Amino acid sequence: MNEETRFLRGLFEAAVAAADPEQALRTALPAKPEGRTVVIGLGKGAAQLAQAFEVLWDGPLEGVIVTRYGYAAPCAQLKVMEASHPVPDAAGLEASAALFQAVEGLTEQDLVVALVCGGGSALLPSPPDGLTLEDEQALNRALLASGAPIGVMNAIRKHASGIKGGRLAAACAPAKVVSLIVSDVPGDDPAQVASGPTVPDAVDAAAALAMIEAWNIALPENILAHIRSPAAAAPKPEDACFARNDVHVVASARLSLEAAAARAEAEGVPAVILSDAMEGEARDVGRVHAAMAREVVLHGRPFSAPIVMLSGGETTVTLRGSGGRGGRNTEFLLSFAHAIDGLPGIHALAADTDGIDGSEDNAGAFADGGSAARLRAAGGDAMAALSRNDAWGAFDLLGDLFVPGPTGTNVNDFRAIFIKS
DSSP, X not given: OOHHHHHHHHXXXXXXHHTOHHHHHHTTOOOOOSSOEEEEEESTTHHHHHHHHHHHOOSOOEEEEEEETTOOOOOSSSEEEEEOSSSOOHHHHHHHHHHHHHTTTOOTTOEEEEEEOTTHHHHOOOOOTTOOHHHHHHHHHHHHHHTOOHHHHHHHHGGGOSSTTTHHHHHHTTSEEEEEEEOOSTTOOTTTGGGOTTOOOSOOHHHHHHHHHHXXXXXXXXXXXXXXXXXXXXXXXXXGGGTTOEEEEEEOHHHHHHHHHHHHHHTTOOEEEEEEEEOSXXXXXXXXXXXXXXXXXXXXXXXXXXXXXXXXXXXXXXOOSSSOOOOHHXXXXXXXXXXXXXXXXXXXXXXXXXXXOTTSSOSEEEEETTHHHHHHHTTOOHXXXXXXXXXXXXXXXXXXXXXXXXXXXXXXXXXXXXEOO
């Protein structure tokens, strides 16, 4: 591992450590109830959150945790279930039913603690009357291929679900619900994380239909018919069933980027956070970052080298080819590498903080000004790989994939561009 790779990996580790489950939960524990404490958890880092909660909570617990296949962690008192991500499966249906069963028959003296992080949208299929699991799978595939931002996708999902959009919290009434949320969405709106199963929002079906039209998302007619029907209406934030509910964002991209910046400056490298809420097509955001890096190298503006530029948020990928592999971070980085081709002194890492980018086993990849040339020498081509959405294949050919394994948390994309003097 060269010095630049070591440095960039250290920044990623600092960002992930800032979202450590035990550290995130420690200052947000609710008061103990007179009655039962039921814990429900969902998302790619939910099992690790549940483990930490068990360590911190002094008292009996019961409940159900749902996470992605391969992301489970042993819990002493809570049942951990696994399901599919990013496309729902039958195990997710069972998990959704188990969550509803866990909160049946609660009273005003009981407490529900919801541990929520990214990934819950796919992990918890719960088709409303008239729709099926296959319909939810078709909806998810269409949304993932559309290139729409995460807020748009989640707004649409909420209107074709029996669990999202605050519906799970409504089922907990009259118990108090405290949602402890690890945000993986730009802007940290808690109602958007995992499509807000315990946090309602004000986006209505008419707005969701407008989003479908604006983003030209091709959905089956039966799904569109449901969203147009009164049955699609989600509970409103002002509904009485949410009156005693509390919501806390306990970890986010902002906090993680600040930790990475502090780590860089401790190593003598100035750091600047461009944004913790970047959205847009991954390849386009890659070109924008590359343009900034070029400006620093060639003209010493808007920053002087040495500098590390940090950013977070959630980009999207519009599927253009077939047979390609990779996620939004590798696609961002391949576009970035192509745009800085031949420029010296630039080194970059783009990775998902949950440890998995897309459907493969890598979190992201490393690149520098020589990556595109090395790819050509190895028989590949950056633009050809981008045309078929095969960024994973390109970085695999280079041997530059970043594979830390599941991290146990999820605060979205992490991008670090190190420009040496």
